[in-house]
Amino acid sequence: xxxxxxxxxxxxxxxxxxxxxxxxxxxxxxxxxxxxxxxxxxxxxxxxxxxxxxxxxxxxxxxxxxxxxxxxxxxxxxxxxxxxxxxxxxxxxxxxxxxxxxxxxxxxxxxxxxxxxxxxxxxxxxxxxxxxxxxx
Numbered sequence: 001x002x003x004x005x006x007x008x009x010x011x012x013x014x015x016x017x018x019x020x021x022x023x024x025x026x027x028x029x030x031x032x033x034x035x036x037x038x039x040x041x042x043x044x045x046x047x048x049x050x051x052x053x054x055x056x057x058x059x060x061x062x063x064x065x066x067x068x069x070x071x072x073x074x075x076x077x078x079x080x081x082x083x084x085x086x087x088x089x090x091x092x093x094x095x096x097x098x099x100x101x102x103x104x105x106x107x108x109x110x111x112x113x114x115x116x117x118x119x120x121x122x123x124x125x126x127x128x129x130x131x132x133x134x135x136x
Contacts, residue, residue, distance in 0.1 A: 016073075017073040018073055018074075018075050018076075018077065024073065024075050024077075024078070025077065027078065028075065028077040028078040028080075028081045029077075031078070031081045031082075031085070032081055034057070034085055035081060035084045035085050035088055038057065038085065038088035038089060038092065039088055041092060042088075042091070042092070042095075046095045046096060046098075046099040047099060049092055049095065049096050051093070051096045051113065051114030051115060051116070052114065052115055054089045054092045054093045054096065054114075055089075055093065055114060055115075057085055057086070057088070057089035057092075058086050058089035058090055058093060059086075060082070060085060060086070061082045061083060061084070061085035061086020061087070061089060062082075062086045064078070064079075064082040065079050065082040065083045065086060068082060093114070096113075096114060097110050097111070097114070100113040100114070
């Protein structure tokens with residue numbers, strides 16, 4: 001314990017159980033990519049979002065945020081990334097539900113629409129590429 005007292009805060013961080021010399025640090029750092037992807041999806045048309053994917057991300061964020069706070073060593077970096085993952089997915093779920101409601105669906109129908117594929121609920125027509133001939 002006396003060796004820890006002589007370390008600077010940066011040295012303590014580097015040597016800690018959740019520092020950059022461990023997977024407990026790098027896994028959450030890489031998981032931030034999911035959060036940034038979710039934030040960039042805020043610009044996507046809502047009819048192209050997958051409700052099931054957002055439910056999975058929301059559940060992952062909620063479950064793992066709690067888990068990160070009860071495991072030893074507590075991993076606050078992982079808890080924070082999971083919290084934001086769940087928050088972004090929650091915003092996307094709200095967007096999808098509001099879109100379903102704007103189509104005139106009731107709340108139970110809109111909730112069922114979360115589990116439908118994006119193609120099944122989209123009013124946008126698909127282009128048939130099978131009949132298109134390649135340009136030489």
